[in-house]
Amino acid sequence: xxxxxxxxxxxxxxxxxxxxxxxxxxxxxxxxxxxxxxxxxxxxxxxxxxxxxxxxxxxxxxxxxxxxxxxxxxxxxxxxxxxxxxxxxxxxxxxxxxxxxxxxxxxxxxxxxxxxxxxxxxxxxxxxxxxxxxxxxxxxxxxxxxxxxxxxxxxxxxxxxxxxxxxxxxxxxxxxxxxxxxxxxxxxxxxxxxxxxxxxxxxxxxxxxxxxxxxxxxxxxxxxxxxxxxxxxxxxxxxxxxxxxxxxxxxxxxxxxxxxx
Numbered sequence: 001x002x003x004x005x006x007x008x009x010x011x012x013x014x015x016x017x018x019x020x021x022x023x024x025x026x027x028x029x030x031x032x033x034x035x036x037x038x039x040x041x042x043x044x045x046x047x048x049x050x051x052x053x054x055x056x057x058x059x060x061x062x063x064x065x066x067x068x069x070x071x072x073x074x075x076x077x078x079x080x081x082x083x084x085x086x087x088x089x090x091x092x093x094x095x096x097x098x099x100x101x102x103x104x105x106x107x108x109x110x111x112x113x114x115x116x117x118x119x120x121x122x123x124x125x126x127x128x129x130x131x132x133x134x135x136x137x138x139x140x141x142x143x144x145x146x147x148x149x150x151x152x153x154x155x156x157x158x159x160x161x162x163x164x165x166x167x168x169x170x171x172x173x174x175x176x177x178x179x180x181x182x183x184x185x186x187x188x189x190x191x192x193x194x195x196x197x198x199x200x201x202x203x204x205x206x207x208x209x210x211x212x213x214x215x216x217x218x219x220x221x222x223x224x225x226x227x228x229x230x231x232x233x234x235x236x237x238x239x240x241x242x243x244x245x246x247x248x249x250x251x252x253x254x255x256x257x258x259x260x261x
Contacts, residue, residue: 004032041103164194184235
């Protein structure tokens with residue numbers, strides 16, 4: 001049963017939880033659900049509780065975030081497209097952190113950020129266009145860092161200097177800025193994995209398992225260590241199908257006799 005209206009304790013804890021995770025605009029309360037928004041993350045969140053001791057409830061309206069969260073929905077009525085229940089504030093805080101990360105990277109938040117930052121920038125000369133491109137690449141990397149928790153999903157490496165924003169469909173082959181900046185068109189890989197992926201010496205199956213090119217030496221393959229498959233969405237899989245075809249063609253070309261091309 002949702003406490004309605006919220007008591008002072010519940011209202012304070014809801015505001016604190018939202019504010020500490022980037023949702024600092026309180027929009028009001030309806031039927032015990034306090035609504036919040038962020039200036040940087042998309043979507044509205046609602047927070048509620050059964051009592052000051054919990055359980056606590058979170059409602060979301062961002063379908064992309066809802067689909068990415070691997071939590072069962074709660075059987076409780078309320079706003080948004082889905083609602084989730086948590087026994088403790090600590091559990092709620094952990095999920096709010098992820099909700100904010102996803103809200104800044106899905107689905108078109110990077111594109112909106114890019115368009116806002118380059119709105120008044122000239123793009124007449126090649127040098128000016130390169131500056132704009134660099135801004136886009138920096139945004140893409142930052143949002144991939146958010147999406148992948150700041151670590152390579154294969155190795156667990158979290159050293160920022162060793163991480164690369166790897167496009168699945170290369171930047172120059174994307175048909176639009178929206179595709180270039182879509183986090184589902186990228187993987188956050190450690191430097192060696194990125195080099196192999198960029199050269200189509202490794203690709204990934206639909207379950208996220210690496211598929212190595214026969215052209216890789218045994219030593220190189222042994223250095224490409226990984227602990228578990230990458231957790232992929234359907235949007236990742238669609239783009240990786242193109243990368244697998246690219247890897248297949250690259251492998252076939254490497255097998256041609258010298259001068260055959």
